[in-house]
Amino acid sequence: MSNRSLTVLGTLLAIVAVLYACQGEEAIRKAQYYTNGQKLYAQRCQNCHGSNGEGLGQLYPPLSDTIYLAGNLNKVACMIKFGSNETIEVLGKIYDSEMPPNKDLTDQDIAYIMTYIGNSFGNELGWIKTEEVTNSLAACNKGD
Template identity: 45%
Template sequence: MKIKFPLLLLVGFYVAVVSSCQGEGEMTYARYYSVGSTIYINHCQNCHGNNGEGLGNLIPPFTDSVYLHKNLAQLPCFIKNGLKDTITVAGKKFSGMMPAQSSLSPIEIAEVLTYVTNSFGNKMGLVDVSKVEKDLSNCK
């Protein structure tokens, strides 16, 4: 009986340590998502809403994962340079102007995109800073 308790304690400790460990990719995703949430609150939420619902016919929602997925390579450009074109999101046309967020760095854009593309019913995974940098270099 005396041997079982220390063994049980050791096994319990091992299980706790192993189950609490995350891989590097999971930790990167969690960090991007968390920081991206703060960036969203400070730069996006006022127009796009608390829940990414947009604003009627004026500002598009972030709840259309099809649009986000199809336009993922353009989203960094929209954020950095603003948007003046008409876009169609969830079957609705939006032609209002989105102001540029030129003060955001590529890593901040990657973080906010990770948040947006994994919130509001979306599940698209990590948007890596290297992808954002590549996409920014292709902005028109």
């Protein structure tokens, strides 16, 4: 093998190693957020949305609609923090019960919960970063 071939091969191996390390870091962070989110979900969300995200009859929606969640991540962050009294449609059903606010949750807590919900109940949305939640909440235009 020529020196140039070895250099190219070495560069490619270095790139693969960096990509693998980044994916490893992301998987670790996702697992951390998921685990912390599971605990917070049990404390804050499970009473209304169920231990399996099944919801509560016609009162509270299930959390298994990946399409709704993926299309409304910003809105979900706002709902968790500030509550909601608007009508939503989830899995073809209308829900209009009020969701209470959780103003004492930090952006980090909400990212934990969203990562848990986003990767449970048949959802696979990946790691929801704290920065994403912070940006979503800033866009809510809600007062304290």
